[in-house]
Amino acid sequence: MFxxxxxxxxDPKGCPFFSQVRVGKDGKEFRMxxxxxxxxxxxxQLDKLQVQNEMNGPVFKIKDDxxxxxxxxxxxxxxxxxxxxxxxxxxxxxxxxGPRPALPYEVExxxxxxxxxxxxxxxxxxxxxxxxxxxxxxxxxxxxxxRKYITERSILVDIKxxxxxxxxxxxxxxx
Numbered sequence: 001m002f003x004x005x006x007x008x009x010x011d012p013k014g015c016p017f018f019s020q021v022r023v024g025k026d027g028k029e030f031r032m033x034x035x036x037x038x039x040x041x042x043x044x045q046l047d048k049l050q051v052q053n054e055m056n057g058p059v060f061k062i063k064d065d066x067x068x069x070x071x072x073x074x075x076x077x078x079x080x081x082x083x084x085x086x087x088x089x090x091x092x093x094x095x096x097x098g099p100r101p102a103l104p105y106e107v108e109x110x111x112x113x114x115x116x117x118x119x120x121x122x123x124x125x126x127x128x129x130x131x132x133x134x135x136x137x138x139x140x141x142x143x144x145x146x147r148k149y150i151t152e153r154s155i156l157v158d159i160k161x162x163x164x165x166x167x168x169x170x171x172x173x174x175x
Contacts, residue, residue, distance in 0.1 A: 010071040014040040022101035030093040033084035037072030057139025058109035098123025099146040130164040
């Protein structure tokens with residue numbers, strides 16, 4: 001509730017929640033929920049910002065994204081913006097641990113090797129999520145971490161990732 005109020009105070013022009021179509025296990029699309037961390041017209045601004053993309057592959061990330069709200073930087077650094085995905089977990093669209101759910105246009109540009117990540121239920125956290133400076137990891141390395149999870153997954157691996165996720169959150173790692 002406090003997060004929703006903080007987002008609304010930071011940008012009263014829209015809803016404090018954000019939903020977006022993502023691709024899950026076996027390519028099934030679902031609506032994923034988050035706290036909104038960007039301005040309301042962030043999707044419309046994306047085309048203009050593509051030239052600044054700092055990632056290779058079909059994903060988009062820039063360090064000082066001008067679309068991100070002030071409160072959004074904190075929410076992202078602490079991963080608090082991800083909390084509404086607990087609804088996705090309850091609905092069965094996601095699990096606690098698994099590859100992060102991708103956008104449809106990203107999946108359209110996946111190689112056959114990258115598509116392996118669609119064999120697992122997407123998760124709230126994963127190997128990529130617990131890496132220091134995760135947003136600067138090259139796309140190929142990110143996909144390799146997801147393939148590693150798929151081949152190694154077990155209750156012990158999930159527990160290790162969950163514990164590491166809390167450590168990452170408390171260190172406010174991200175950028």
